[in-house]
Amino acid sequence: TDAIVILGAGQAGVQLADSLKREGCDRPVIMIGEETDAPYQRPPLSKTYLLGSFAEERLPLRAPDFYEGHGIDLRLGVKAEAIDRTAKTIRLSTGEDLAFGTLVIATGTRVRVPPIPGIDGPKVFALRSLADSRKIKAALETAKHAAVIGGGFIGLETASAIAKMGVKVTVVEMLDRLMRRAVGPRISSFFHELHAGHGVDIRYGVGVQSVGDAGTVTLDNGDSLDTDLVILGAGVVPNCELAAEAGLACNNGIDTDEYGRTADRDIYAIGDCAHHMNTFAGRRIRLESIQNAADQARALAKTLAGTPTAYSEVPWFWSDQYDAKLQMAGLSEGADESVVRGDPASGSFSVFYFRDGRVIAADSVRAPADHMAMRRILAKPDPALTPEEAADTGFDLKTRM
Numbered sequence: 001t002d003a004i005v006i007l008g009a010g011q012a013g014v015q016l017a018d019s020l021k022r023e024g025c026d027r028p029v030i031m032i033g034e035e036t037d038a039p040y041q042r043p044p045l046s047k048t049y050l051l052g053s054f055a056e057e058r059l060p061l062r063a064p065d066f067y068e069g070h071g072i073d074l075r076l077g078v079k080a081e082a083i084d085r086t087a088k089t090i091r092l093s094t095g096e097d098l099a100f101g102t103l104v105i106a107t108g109t110r111v112r113v114p115p116i117p118g119i120d121g122p123k124v125f126a127l128r129s130l131a132d133s134r135k136i137k138a139a140l141e142t143a144k145h146a147a148v149i150g151g152g153f154i155g156l157e158t159a160s161a162i163a164k165m166g167v168k169v170t171v172v173e174m175l176d177r178l179m180r181r182a183v184g185p186r187i188s189s190f191f192h193e194l195h196a197g198h199g200v201d202i203r204y205g206v207g208v209q210s211v212g213d214a215g216t217v218t219l220d221n222g223d224s225l226d227t228d229l230v231i232l233g234a235g236v237v238p239n240c241e242l243a244a245e246a247g248l249a250c251n252n253g254i255d256t257d258e259y260g261r262t263a264d265r266d267i268y269a270i271g272d273c274a275h276h277m278n279t280f281a282g283r284r285i286r287l288e289s290i291q292n293a294a295d296q297a298r299a300l301a302k303t304l305a306g307t308p309t310a311y312s313e314v315p316w317f318w319s320d321q322y323d324a325k326l327q328m329a330g331l332s333e334g335a336d337e338s339v340v341r342g343d344p345a346s347g348s349f350s351v352f353y354f355r356d357g358r359v360i361a362a363d364s365v366r367a368p369a370d371h372m373a374m375r376r377i378l379a380k381p382d383p384a385l386t387p388e389e390a391a392d393t394g395f396d397l398k399t400r401m
């Protein structure tokens, strides 16, 4: 067979199927998705959908007739259980062995469940899928107090939606500041103030010791919280077991080169599950973003349609909390200098990050023009922006694009 089989009908899988058709690829495309809901957007699940201002009908990634209309064989409610690289087949939960010519693994991630007694109890909710978000919405109808474990993007977006509904929220963060993995300290403290101003209680440097079936959360400093629901926001783990069991290298994600290819020339991985060679970072990394999932899919579609295309986009990401949009361009990890552009007290500003004098990233709060300019500056082979220029609001960033 010359069929392209895609495992996972999420952001990356759907974009790949769509782009393959746009590239004129006439090979059969079969997409296997474990979930039963038609493929949908995840970002609203912790934001406007949870809040009730984004209707469920608007969540699907494509119109219902899109898949059949484009000759994409979409099979929902079916799980891929094993890959046989020798026979070039996939064992499906239906019992079928599905043959592939090319296999693309786009299985995403799942919520990390920390090893805490009671974490599998009835009041604890993960947030990854539409089904998860529906359950949280239902639990919120009668809730008075919610605990959020983890002060990362999903935890904080959820906290912001819940606080807006008038429900008391306590965020428990093991580290000393918010969104520590992704943003610098100035951004963390801005969002701390924003949440505190909305009545959210944030506890730092403390872990959860146990969760009772009635919703009592005991912290490892002895404090306890009486809650009606607990949201798990302690990160995700990549779904790479299928690849690992088939003998493919996995290191916090499925190892691929800049073309998305694994060590098996007929097997690729894209999206949240891929520990890919990122030409922007200059090393292998795993990203969890719409940008990464969609752009890797577009590049791979070109490659599979006959034009080898390396993935080489500038990483970018966003998060909405209350009425503040945070937009990130580049990767700030490893920065040795940062400057602020604009006045944080005004609620609109950016932080630019540098390493060895070279600009590597910017985080913008309610400053979309700075963000858009930075995406273009970072796309240049040798971005020329200096710290002095970045900090000077009188300096026009466009002259460096």
Ligand code: FAD
Residues within 6 Å of the ligand: 007, 008, 009, 010, 011, 012, 013, 032, 033, 034, 035, 042, 043, 044, 045, 046, 078, 079, 080, 081, 106, 107, 108, 109, 127, 128, 129, 154, 239, 242, 270, 271, 272, 273, 287, 288, 289, 290, 291, 293, 316, 317, 318, 319, 320
């Ligand atoms: P997914 O979209 O997770 O799709 C993978 C699919 O594969 C899933 O449907 C899964 O069920 C399926 N699957 C897994 N294993 C199997 C199997 N064995 N057989 C069959 N199917 C399988 N990103 C942003 O850039 N901005 C945001 O604001 C933002 N907000 C987010 C809010 C929430 C609540 C969540 C959960 C994510 C958010 N993200 C955001 C991240 C973004 O949604 C992901 O980066 C993106 O969905 C990754 O796409 P993917 O296709 O790799 O994985």
